[in-house]
Amino acid sequence: TTAHGTVRFAVIGLGWWTVDRTIPALLDSELCDITVAVSGSTDKANDVVDRFEPITHGITYDEFHHGAASDAYDAIYICSPNALHLPYAETAADLGKAIFCEKPMEASVERAERMVDVASDDDVPLLVGYRMHTEPAIRRARELIRDGTIGRPVVALGNNTQSLIDINDDPDQWRLNPDLVGSGVSVTDIGIYPLNTARFLLDADPLTAQAQMDSTHEFFADVPDERTAFTLSMDDGTFLASTASQNAQSSTSLRIVGTDGEIYVEPAFHMETELRLTRDETTVDLSTPQVDQMTEILTYFADRILSGEAIGPDGDHGLVDVRVIEAIYEAAESDQTVTI
Numbered sequence: 377t378t379a380h381g382t383v384r385f386a387v388i389g390l391g392w393w394t395v396d397r398t399i400p401a402l403l404d405s406e407l408c409d410i411t412v413a414v415s416g417s418t419d420k421a422n423d424v425v426d427r428f429e430p431i432t433h434g435i436t437y438d439e440f441h442h443g444a445a446s447d448a449y450d451a452i453y454i455c456s457p458n459a460l461h462l463p464y465a466e467t468a469a470d471l472g473k474a475i476f477c478e479k480p481m482e483a484s485v486e487r488a489e490r491m492v493d494v495a496s497d498d499d500v501p502l503l504v505g506y507r508m509h510t511e512p513a514i515r516r517a518r519e520l521i522r523d524g525t526i527g528r529p530v531v532a533l534g535n536n537t538q539s540l541i542d543i544n545d546d547p548d549q550w551r552l553n554p555d556l557v558g559s560g561v562s563v564t565d566i567g568i569y570p571l572n573t574a575r576f577l578l579d580a581d582p583l584t585a586q587a588q589m590d591s592t593h594e595f596f597a598d599v600p601d602e603r604t605a606f607t608l609s610m611d612d613g614t615f616l617a618s619t620a621s622q623n624a625q626s627s628t629s630l631r632i633v634g635t636d637g638e639i640y641v642e643p644a645f646h647m648e649t650e651l652r653l654t655r656d657e658t659t660v661d662l663s664t665p666q667v668d669q670m671t672e673i674l675t676y677f678a679d680r681i682l683s684g685e686a687i688g689p690d691g692d693h694g695l696v697d698v699r700v701i702e703a704i705y706e707a708a709e710s711d712q713t714v715t716i
């Protein structure tokens with residue numbers, strides 16, 4: 377922590393999400409500062425330094441791994457391709473820096489486990505960037521379910537789809553490369569939202585997975601899952617059924633149906649939420665004012681770092697999703713029910 381009560385960030389990987397969403401959110405947050413930009417390209421790093429005034433250092437990945445500018449930041453924000461999250465977490469842990477890692481935590485269970493281990497060995501905080509956990513409507517929905525408002529939860533129904541244009545219309549992008557994305561794209565990239573948000577709302581974890589997936593558009597030749605349908609049995613006795621596609625109209629929703637009512641979030645995952653509750657044949661709109669979801673979660677992270685309190689969603693929480701994701705791909709490939 378710093379003398380003036382903010383957490384100073386180094387941001388790693390200067391893609392669209394970092395530049396368009398995270399840097400503005402860090403600049404907006406009272407508890408965050410941003411001082412360092414880390415990129416594969418010195419020019420790109422320097423452009424970001426020029427563009428955003430508080431950033432004073434532009435360094436390369438190699439320089440980062442060698443400890444460059446390490447006095448200038450307290451925490452790192454990892455936003456590189458999925459299979460390139462671990463190396464930055466390892467270096468940050470060595471340097472004693474807190475870690476904010478984008479979802480999914482890593483591209484394989486083994487690598488995600490390694491991230492949990494390095495953070496714990498060096499005793500640095502690790503948060504996986506599930507922005508729905510600090511979103512007000514989702515938190516409200518969680519309280520309503522906990523308070524028994526919908527009775528006993530029975531089924532959860534999720535969907536997250538987006539168009540080719542949304543994921544970037546470039547067939548050479550890392551999301552379509554199994555070495556960088558992981559087992560596939562639709563579950564790792566967007567199916568993870570209904571999966572993780574249902575886990576958060578129900579306070580439950582998956583026990584088994586069944587799934588179907590396919591790729592038909594040439595764009596998805598190297599990954600098995602342009603679209604996916606998966607069913608999970610959860611340890612609270614509920615079933616979660618969800619779909620995800622990277623080549624459909626943008627549509628996001630999550631519905632939790634209980635014995636006495638229903639919680640319905642739509643839209644759910646693309647930075648905007650509306651929340652409705654149905655009970656006794658009456659539906660009420662419980663939507664909360666829209667917030668900048670990245671500002672919320674980064675501010676929460678900084679608050680926990682500054683106060684020294686425990687942080688979540690932590691690495692163990694993120695690791696469960698990576699296990700479930702692997703099980704979903706295995707279930708689709710084997711056409712069997714996979715135990716997680």
Ligand code: NDP
Pocket residue numbers: 389390391392393394414415416417420454455456457458460478479480505507550565
């Ligand atoms: P982009 O492709 O836009 O950016 C990724 C950046 O990573 C690149 O710009 C590049 O930055 C860096 N990079 C390092 N090595 C490579 C490599 N071998 N190939 C390609 N890029 C590389 O991806 P996104 O920003 O969309 O995604 C990054 C991460 O953020 C993913 O894990 C994704 O799941 C997550 N994400 C989370 C979102 C959320 O809502 N929470 C939304 C979007 C993404 P440079 O040129 O500076 O080296």
